[in-house]
Amino acid sequence: MERFNEHIGAVNSCHNDARIQFKSFQDQRHSVSNVLRSCGREIDIAYRTRLTAALDVTRFLLKQGLAFRGNDESTSSSNRGNFLELFEWYSQRNTEIFEVVNQNAPANNQLTSPMIQKDLAHACASKITSVIINDIGDNYFSLIVDESRDSSVKEQMGVVLRYVNKEGRVIERFLAIVHVSDTTSLCLKDAIDSLFVQHGLSLSKLRGQGYDGASNMRGIKILSKP
Structure with a gap:
């Protein structure tokens, strides 16, 4: 038993550390790859929800022939323009969207910048043009x-x-x-x-x-x- 105790060592020994790692390896639910996959799926779902909301706002403004930008789009402005105001109004009335936009979204992935607005408008125009050409x-x-x-x-x-x-x-x-x-x-x-x-x-x-x-x-x- 003395030999076994010497082999096992203290709580922080190499043997106990290897045993703990082996148990963690057997439990795949807590593995690094599984955690990353779970986070990746959540990020994808949040991104898709945020993109769909931005696209819905874009389609509405294009259909009504309304301008996207505002004169003052700062956070302190009382009217930030049609796109940002409608996007905010939309998120306030939909809990699923509210949880993934504005302060709940990454700072570099808001999907509300002027460049993103133009990309969404161009995508809608390309889709509409394709439908017209196919109809002809x-x-x-x-x-x-x-x-x-x-x-x-x-x-x-x-x-x-x-x-x-x-x-x-x-x-x-x-x-x-x-x-x-x-x-x-x-x-x-x-x-x-x-x-x-x-x-x-x-x-x-x-x-x-x-x-x-x-x-x-x-x-x-x-x-x-x-």
Whole structure:
């Protein structure tokens, strides 16, 4: 027994330390890998809930055509803009969302920054455009283009597609706004070609064109003498 006691040693001996580690290894519920997996699942669920809430707010603002940003988005502001205010209102009325946003979310993973707002808006626009292109399919369509300047005095071109859907109804869908360097016919044509290539549209299916206000795309108008 003296030999056994010498082998076992004190409470902090190598033998007792190895025995404790072996018992911990047998209990996989408390293993490091299992703890990390559990935390990882919780983080994923919280992130998905937070992202879904931000996406819901984005979809609402886009559908209503409302601005996202505010003049003063600081924490002391009484009105931080539509996105942040609606996001806060949404979380206050949903316990599941409230537990994973704002002060309960990591500081570097709030999903409310202007860059995230733009990414969500672009994702929604990409999804909507994909639905429009799929709805057109292999059918014929016409093109309506209007050009104007935005508030920053940059030339831009709005593109609308007009087609007949599978139910036989005439549909008009806004496709995109394209910034152009100028409004010459060559520049507008190159922009339209690039837009068609981007969305997989074929010029062979184009059966009509309208350029409201863009006289340089209509050609020279010859006035007859009275």
